[in-house]
Amino acid sequence: MKVSVIGCGYLGAVHAAAMVKLGHEVIGIDVDPAKIAKLAAGITPFFEPGLPELLVDGVESGRLRFSTDITDAAGATVHFIAVGTPQQHDSGSADLRFVDAAVDGLIPVLAAGDLVVGKSTVPVGTAAAIAARIDESGSGALLAWNPEFLREGFAVADTLTPDRIVYGVDDERATGVLDEVYAAALESGTPRIVTDFATAELVKTAANAFLATKISFINAMAEIAEVTGADVTTLADAIGHDARIGRKFLNAGIGFGGGCLPKDIRAFSARAEELGRAESVAFLREIDAINLRRRERVVDLAVELLGGSVFEKRIAVLGLTFKPDSDDVRDSPALDVAARLHGLGADVVATDPQGIENSRLRHPQLAYEPDLDEALRGADLVVLVTEWAEYRALAPERVGQLVASPRVIDGRNVLDPDAWKSVGFDYRGLGRR
Numbered sequence: 552m553k554v555s556v557i558g559c560g561y562l563g564a565v566h567a568a569a570m571v572k573l574g575h576e577v578i579g580i581d582v583d584p585a586k587i588a589k590l591a592a593g594i595t596p597f598f599e600p601g602l603p604e605l606l607v608d609g610v611e612s613g614r615l616r617f618s619t620d621i622t623d624a625a626g627a628t629v630h631f632i633a634v635g636t637p638q639q640h641d642s643g644s645a646d647l648r649f650v651d652a653a654v655d656g657l658i659p660v661l662a663a664g665d666l667v668v669g670k671s672t673v674p675v676g677t678a679a680a681i682a683a684r685i686d687e688s689g690s691g692a693l694l695a696w697n698p699e700f701l702r703e704g705f706a707v708a709d710t711l712t713p714d715r716i717v718y719g720v721d722d723e724r725a726t727g728v729l730d731e732v733y734a735a736a737l738e739s740g741t742p743r744i745v746t747d748f749a750t751a752e753l754v755k756t757a758a759n760a761f762l763a764t765k766i767s768f769i770n771a772m773a774e775i776a777e778v779t780g781a782d783v784t785t786l787a788d789a790i791g792h793d794a795r796i797g798r799k800f801l802n803a804g805i806g807f808g809g810g811c812l813p814k815d816i817r818a819f820s821a822r823a824e825e826l827g828r829a830e831s832v833a834f835l836r837e838i839d840a841i842n843l844r845r846r847e848r849v850v851d852l853a854v855e856l857l858g859g860s861v862f863e864k865r866i867a868v869l870g871l872t873f874k875p876d877s878d879d880v881r882d883s884p885a886l887d888v889a890a891r892l893h894g895l896g897a898d899v900v901a902t903d904p905q906g907i908e909n910s911r912l913r914h915p916q917l918a919y920e921p922d923l924d925e926a927l928r929g930a931d932l933v934v935l936v937t938e939w940a941e942y943r944a945l946a947p948e949r950v951g952q953l954v955a956s957p958r959v960i961d962g963r964n965v966l967d968p969d970a971w972k973s974v975g976f977d978y979r980g981l982g983r984r
């Protein structure tokens with residue numbers, strides 16, 4: 552099939568390359584000429600394991616092309632919308648202007664029988680409004696909403712072998728087209744849920760709200776553990792053995808960030824309010840508040856460990872991205888903690904295997920050091936805030952030789968407290984003794 556993907560960011564670039572792998576011919580469209588130039592040359596514009604190989608294979612096969620001109624989407628019969636839906640700062644609701652622009656651009660190129668497929672995360676009700684616009688255009692094209700559940704860092708595998716595929720449709724012809732698009736994935740047994748637009752949109756929003764809730768739940772337990780001397784990691788292991796609860800997404804620490812969970816729960820609250828149902832998801836505001844408190848907690852711990860003030864104290868911040876195996880610093884708790892410590896007058900030296908370039912764009916005032924040993928050298932305090940494999944594997948003896956004072960805050964609860972304490976470190980985890 553001939554497929555277009557409108558928007559080639561963290562979601563769209565992976566989706567475009569994966570569609571080639573599933574047997575289709577693909578044109579990726581983006582308004583960012585620098586991004587398109589890289590992609591067309593087979594260069595991945597962001598860090599995502601496995602994507603470089605998939606992209607190069609696609610481009611070299613001649614079945615994956617890129618353009619900044621949406622009219623190049625003409626001739627494709629399936630058009631995925633994968634543009635951003637960022638948070639509007641005042642209201643917290645989703646900014647749909649990129650989705651609207653993509654639809655405006657697509658309408659003139661649509662032909663009868665074409666299928667427009669929304670993948671961006673949108674407030675419930677958006678698909679019905681877009682379907683009405685497509686209908687009014689008289690093109691004879693159809694709409695489906697097909698939310699995406701990939702995780703950054705695992706985006707390629709999650710796209711090629713997802714846990715489930717959800718179709719929101721109002722016409723069974725759309726189901727037929729999507730079955731063709733995903734034939735290769737469906738043959739390998741991926742569950743497929745066919746439903747209406749509103750349910751499909753809500754499945755996505757609900758999934759992210761649930762994940763955020765799980766994380767804030769365990770972080771709330773960490774807050775209680777901190778005042779009772781209990782250990783939240785043991786608590787998570789113990790409750791996680793109950794299959795009804797499960798151990799995944801119960802890692803207490805500095806909380807969730809990224810381009811999705813924070814903005815999606817805020818957009819959900821804003822949409823519920825518009826629908827007169829603010830009280831139904833009022834708990835999400837608490838989920839957000841608990842999450843943001845964990846960042847403050849790390850800063851408070853730093854102040855405490857450094858004897859009441861971080862002013863002019865050298866602090867090595869390990870990690871800047873919102874999670875390991877990504878270069879994404881959107882709403883990153885790690886970068887936020889680094890900026891807050893700097894704001895209090897600390898001499899922050901921040902390091903990250905992939906996130907320095909993006910961090911520098913947002914916080915040029917911070918000092919960045921790509922070399923881990925140099926970042927650690929002379930530190931009065933080490934703060935681990937993104938659990939990259941190389942930070943998890945740090946040998947406390949070696950770190951002890953580099954730093955000025957043996958103090959560490961483990962913002963992700965991934966270090967062995969006994970090992971660090973045994974070589975003289977003052978170790979603090981979050982929600983741990």
Ligand SMILES: NC(=O)C1=CN([C@@H]2O[C@H](COP(=O)(O)OP(=O)(O)OC[C@H]3O[C@@H](n4cnc5c(N)ncnc54)[C@H](O)[C@@H]3O)[C@@H](O)[C@H]2O)C=CC1
Nearest residue numbers: 558560561562581582583634635636649652653671672699
């Ligand atoms: N990043 C992720 O892991 C996931 C993201 N999503 C959702 O997917 C959507 C996209 O997210 P990301 O890829 O992370 O955002 P992103 O910001 O990385 O990418 C969006 C891209 O759309 C482009 N764009 C904006 N307006 C355009 C237009 N009119 N025509 C063509 N291109 C245009 C931008 O230049 C940018 O490259 C969001 O709704 C997000 O919530 C859903 C699941 C996973």
Ligand SMILES: O=C(O)[C@H]1O[C@H](OP(=O)(O)OP(=O)(O)OC[C@H]2O[C@@H](n3ccc(=O)[nH]c3=O)[C@H](O)[C@@H]2O)[C@H](O)[C@@H](O)[C@@H]1O
Nearest residue numbers: 699700701702703766800801802806807808809811873874
């Ligand atoms: O809608 C989206 O964009 C995506 O959002 C999340 O994926 P992602 O943001 O890539 O990352 P996650 O692995 O979910 O982690 C999100 C944040 O939660 C934090 N987290 C995760 C798990 C945990 O136990 N504790 C915890 O603090 C991570 O450090 C990170 O900051 C969802 O997991 C995806 O299913 C979804 O498609």
